[in-house]
Structures are given as C-alpha cells and as structure tokens.
Amino acid sequence: MNKLKIPAAPSIRRLPSYLNLIRQAHAENYEFISGTFIANELHLEPIQVRKDLAITGIVGKPKCGYPVVPLITAIEHFLGWDAKKNVVVVGAGNLSTALTGYQEFRHHGLNFVAAFDNDPKKIGGTIHNVPIFSLDEMCVKVKEFEAQIAVLTVPSSSAQDSADRVVASGIKAIWNFTNTKLKLPDDVTCQQEDLTSGYAMLCVMMGENNPKRTKE
Amino acid sequence: MNKLKIPAAPSIRRLPSYLNLIRQAHAENYEFISGTFIANELHLEPIQVRKDLAITGIVGKPKCGYPVVPLITAIEHFLGWDAKKNVVVVGAGNLSTALTGYQEFRHHGLNFVAAFDNDPKKIGGTIHNVPIFSLDEMCVKVKEFEAQIAVLTVPSSSAQDSADRVVASGIKAIWNFTNTKLKLPDDVTCQQEDLTSGYAMLCVMMGENNPKRTKE
DNA sequence: TAGATTGTTAATCGATTAACAATC
DNA sequence: TAGATTGTTAATCGATTAACAATC
Numbered sequence A, B: 001m002n003k004l005k006i007p008a009a010p011s012i013r014r015l016p017s018y019l020n021l022i023r024q025a026h027a028e029n030y031e032f033i034s035g036t037f038i039a040n041e042l043h044l045e046p047i048q049v050r051k052d053l054a055i056t057g058i059v060g061k062p063k064c065g066y067p068v069v070p071l072i073t074a075i076e077h078f079l080g081w082d083a084k085k086n087v088v089v090v091g092a093g094n095l096s097t098a099l100t101g102y103q104e105f106r107h108h109g110l111n112f113v114a115a116f117d118n119d120p121k122k123i124g125g126t127i128h129n130v131p132i133f134s135l136d137e138m139c140v141k142v143k144e145f146e147a148q149i150a151v152l153t154v155p156s157s158s159a160q161d162s163a164d165r166v167v168a169s170g171i172k173a174i175w176n177f178t179n180t181k182l183k184l185p186d187d188v189t190c191q192q193e194d195l196t197s198g199y200a201m202l203c204v205m206m207g208e209n210n211p212k213r214t215k216e
Numbered sequence C, D: 001t002a003g004a005t006t007g008t009t010a011a012t013c014g015a016t017t018a019a020c021a022a023t024c
Helices: A009-027 A035-042 A046-054 A068-079 A094-101 A135-145 A156-168 A195-209 B009-027 B035-042 B046-054 B068-079 B094-100 B135-145 B156-168 B195-209
Strands: A085-090 A110-116 A130-133 A149-152 A173-176 A189-192 B085-090 B110-116 B130-133 B149-152 B173-176 B189-192
Touching: A009 A035, A009 A046, A009 A068, A009 B195, A035 A046, A068 B195, A085 A094, A085 A135, A085 A156, A094 A110, A094 B094, A110 A135, A130 A135, A135 A156, A149 A156, A156 A173, A173 B195, A189 B195, A195 B009, A195 B068, A195 B173, A195 B189, B009 B035, B009 B046, B009 B068, B035 B046, B085 B094, B085 B135, B085 B156, B094 B110, B110 B135, B130 B135, B135 B156, B149 B156, B156 B173
Parallel strands: A085 A110, A085 A149, A110 A130, A149 A173, A173 A189, B085 B110, B085 B149, B110 B130, B149 B173, B173 B189
Antiparallel strands: none
C-alpha cells in the first residue's frame, strides 16, 4: 500500500551532489571530470561514484573521466529535472517562504505557481511572488495552473486534511514536510521529508564522539 | 576522514517517527503499544519495528506490546533528546526563521540561543526571540551561551567560511543545510541535510508512476 | 609506452525479512 | 486454554566495496 520501492534509492539521493560538483567543473571550463575526483571532493569511494554514474547511461573515457556536458544533461534527464513541474505549496508560513525563496529549486524545474493558507490575513498576498489563495480554492487553482506537485508545510494537525484536498484536486505527487504519515490512494506518490530524523542522526553522532558517553 | 560510520543509521532515522506515534498513544492514555500497531500506522513491517525498538533496550510484553512511558523515555535517552543543547544558527534568512520557529525541536532539547548574519540591517534584531549578532562576534557569543551545535543556513558560497568560524569558536557539531561538502577537522561531526536529494527521489518516483515513462 | 581511469564481475557487508519458539 | 505478540536465530536481499582486465 503506497510503498513502491525505488531501486538504487541511495544512488539517486547522491546524484544531486554529483550534479552540483560537475556543474562547478563546467563553470571552470573542464571538459572531463573523473570519478576519483568527485569521490575525493565528497569523501566517497571512487567505485561508488562510478557505479552511481553508470545508472545515467553515460560512459566515461579511461584516463580522462566522464564528459562534463553530456553528464550534466544525463543526470538532469534521469532525475526529470529537465522538465518543468508546476508546484503548489500548502501552508504559507516560514517554511513555505524558505522553500519558495530557494532559487536552487527553480533550476531543477520546480516552478511554484500558488500557495494556499486559511489565514485571511495571508490570502490575497504573496510569498516570493507566489500568490496565496484560500484552501477552498485549491481544486480550481490546481487545474488553472496545471500543478503536478503539492508541497505540504502545514501543522501536523491539519496535514491529513490538507492532503485529502490535494488528492481531491487531482495532484499525484506530494512532498510532505509534516511529520504525519499520510493515508493516500495507491496512485499518489509521497516523499516524506523529516527534519527530526536528520537531527536524531546528529545527536547520536555527537554522543558517539563524546568521551563521556562512548565509555559505557 | 570525517566519516565516522554510525551503525544502524536507518533505524535511528526511523525512531523519531515511532516516538511521535508513541507520544500520541500516551496522550490517549494507552499503557502499552504493540510493534504491529506502529508498523500498520507507518506502513512498515512489524519485525522491523521490533528490531528498531530493541536498540533502545526496552523489552516488550508478549500479547500487550511495549510499555508506553518507559519506551518514550528510552527513545529520548537513546537519541540524547533528554539533554538540553544550546544551538546557534548561522545565517538569519528564511530557513533560519523556519527552523527557530519550529516548536517541535524545542521539545527535543534543541535550544536556539543566537543567530549570526553579516547583514547590518538584521544585526541587533531577533528571529523568534533569538538575538542576531554579527559573524565576527561568533567566538565570544558561542562561549557566552555555551553553544554545542551550529546550524548552517547560509548561501553555499559562504558555507566553508562560516564553517571555519564555527570550528574556530570550538563547536564540535554542525547541522549543514547548504549543499556544500565542508572540509572539517576529524573531531567535528557534521550532519548533511540536503533538500534536493529528497526532491530527486520525488521526481524519480513520479517518473516511475507516469505511464509515459514506465513504458520505455 | 606507462599510468590513470573506466566498467564488469565477484565478494563482502549490513539491513531487512522470515521462521519460530517463548510468553503473557 | 487460545491467540496475539515478543525476541532470537537464520535466510534473504540489496548496497557497498574489492579485484582486475580493458582502454585511452
């Protein structure tokens, strides 16, 4: 139920960091970039980088590395970042402001077209030039803007309700920043973004490093 | 180099979502909660939940499940969330505002004490009651507030410079929201938080679901 | 040529899942 | 007692790493 397995998920998660670095190399007019170089920069194993890049279909040139321009194109295509996606954000709070203001996303095809909030003081306004509407207008506006993705940044308490409205509007992909596990139809994809899980990792790593705790 | 392996990292990342649910059960006056129930709610396998909970040291009662209160205490202790940590945030932009305003974190021991920014218009002000100082004051303020963690929300271009200042101030743990891989001394822990990698996952999953693309 | 780097095939490692006896 | 649930031990699965021939 709503649990489609993505093969090579860890590889996919690493691709954006490679893309970043390769783009930099491109800006510096490099024609080729080697897996060894990428690995060194990102503190990974060269073999891992080569395996990851293999999924894009680009073949490298022994001794030189991978051709920069085709590699950028291939990664972007593999990730679907070469296609524009219209996106709505549900909840017009601090996090929405941060996300809509993050220019990086625009360069990856993410095009914010509308925000929704129930606060009458916010409705009619904008965040980073994205117009804010009432949640009741979602169905209409999603169709009008042909939105394909909804970003959820509402409080946990209204997460499921917001998700239901999103689903009702016909959107099939949700990027969920709330810590609520949503109940969704099988054909709706959901990516859970949980900041507390990263925080948990940091805390445990701190404990490991801390002599007071590693002793026991 | 700066790559300490955390065993059972996936388990640790799942613990916060368990905690959430268990807290809810507690609020509803449940004395026990079963692994089966947690698994159903979060769309996981019961055996996985049991394995994950085992790392907290709590033993369950067959037929009943796990005792709610001790389990909450144990998870919080395991994650180090029962200890208060003073935290500074570097960069006083939209993302800092979102993070400092996120109440959830406070309940996990995360105590924002100061923010740093180079914008003269921001210095002297506050975000969510957190005072904003110049980056030049970092060393002094970190010591004054006894900060243990630095959250990096600056633009990529100044990420390494900010990190260097953080390290110089004596902080040993960095939560890095920039997409720059930082060069850090071995004794400094860093948790990389990359929003684009979650976005990459969502895009690939959308492609898998999309009949136009699954055909090929 | 010599040497760095690739891509392939195999080995290892760790995480997930299965099976099942123990137990309340 | 019967049945749901736990915890342990073993099996499976997938991701990472190693080894090495191929190549520019």
